[in-house]
Amino acid sequence: MSTPATTKAIVTGHSRGLGEAVAADLLGRGIAVLGLSRAANDTLASRHPGLLQQTLLDLADTAPLQAWLQSGVLAQLLQGARQVLLLNNAGVVQPIGALGGLDAAALARALALNVTAPLLLANALVAATGDAVERRVLHVSSGAGRKPYAGWSLYCATKAALDMHARASQLDAVPGLRIASVAPGVIDTDMQAAIRATPEGDFPLRERFEALKRDGQLEPPAQVARKLVDHLLSPDFGDEAVTDLRELYGA
Known part of the structure; x- marks a missing residue:
C-alpha cells in the first residue's frame, strides 16, 4: 500500500x-x-501550502481541457507517484425539464462536464502513468443513473454513462487500474439547493427533495467525503464497478 508521500x-x-x-x-x-x-x-x-496544486479549467469546455491534457503537464505532476487517484466529482443536474423545453447549449455543456471530461481525464491518467503505478478512478455517480426521474433525462443519462464506463473499463483489465462508479447519496450542497429551486412543472418530485432538507436527511459533505475516500483507499475498491455508499456504510 502506498504512503501519503507517494500518493497523488x-x-x-x-x-x-x-x-x-x-x-x-x-x-x-x-x-x-x-x-x-x-x-x-x-x-x-x-x-495546505505546498500540498495543494490548482489548475483553473472550465471542464464543460472540452477544447481547453484537451489542450491541457495534451501538453504533458499531467505526466509531470504525477511523476514519482506510486499510486494515483482520480475523483471525477464535477457535475451539474441542470438543465431540468422535459424534452423539447431544454436549452441546447446547456445540454451540450452538461454532457461535456458530466461525461466527456471524466472519460478524457480517466484515459489521460492511465496514458500518463506506467503499469507499475497503481491507478484508481472513482466516478461520482448517482442513484439517478440507475433509476429514471421525470425531468432528469439529462442527469440520469449522464450518470448512467459513468456507470457503464466503469463496468466496461473494468472488463478491459488494464494492469494496475481499479475503477468504480459510486453513488454518494443525498448531500447538503448547492446542487440540492438548485433542485429545490426548480419549478415543480419541470421536476414533479421537487417536494420529495424539499422534504429531505426539511427533515434533516441530507448528509454533510465532509461526512460523505470521508466515506468516499475511505472506500477509494480500501483494498476492495473496484471489486464492484458500480456501487452505492449507502450500501457500503449504511444509510
Missing part, C-alpha cells in the same frame, strides 16, 4: 461542495491533491 490525487470541482470536502479529506491525510475547477479554493490553499 486529482479532484475535479474542488472549489466547493462535495469536491471541496473530498479534497480537504485527502489533504488532511497528507495526500497531495491537484484540484481542477473553474475557480481556485483559497481556503484549502492557505491550510
Whole structure:
C-alpha cells in the first residue's frame, strides 16, 4: 500500500461542495491533491501550502481541457507517484425539464462536464502513468443513473454513462487500474439547493427533495467525503464497478 508521500490525487470541482470536502479529506491525510475547477479554493490553499496544486479549467469546455491534457503537464505532476487517484466529482443536474423545453447549449455543456471530461481525464491518467503505478478512478455517480426521474433525462443519462464506463473499463483489465462508479447519496450542497429551486412543472418530485432538507436527511459533505475516500483507499475498491455508499456504510 502506498504512503501519503507517494500518493497523488486529482479532484475535479474542488472549489466547493462535495469536491471541496473530498479534497480537504485527502489533504488532511497528507495526500497531495491537484484540484481542477473553474475557480481556485483559497481556503484549502492557505491550510495546505505546498500540498495543494490548482489548475483553473472550465471542464464543460472540452477544447481547453484537451489542450491541457495534451501538453504533458499531467505526466509531470504525477511523476514519482506510486499510486494515483482520480475523483471525477464535477457535475451539474441542470438543465431540468422535459424534452423539447431544454436549452441546447446547456445540454451540450452538461454532457461535456458530466461525461466527456471524466472519460478524457480517466484515459489521460492511465496514458500518463506506467503499469507499475497503481491507478484508481472513482466516478461520482448517482442513484439517478440507475433509476429514471421525470425531468432528469439529462442527469440520469449522464450518470448512467459513468456507470457503464466503469463496468466496461473494468472488463478491459488494464494492469494496475481499479475503477468504480459510486453513488454518494443525498448531500447538503448547492446542487440540492438548485433542485429545490426548480419549478415543480419541470421536476414533479421537487417536494420529495424539499422534504429531505426539511427533515434533516441530507448528509454533510465532509461526512460523505470521508466515506468516499475511505472506500477509494480500501483494498476492495473496484471489486464492484458500480456501487452505492449507502450500501457500503449504511444509510
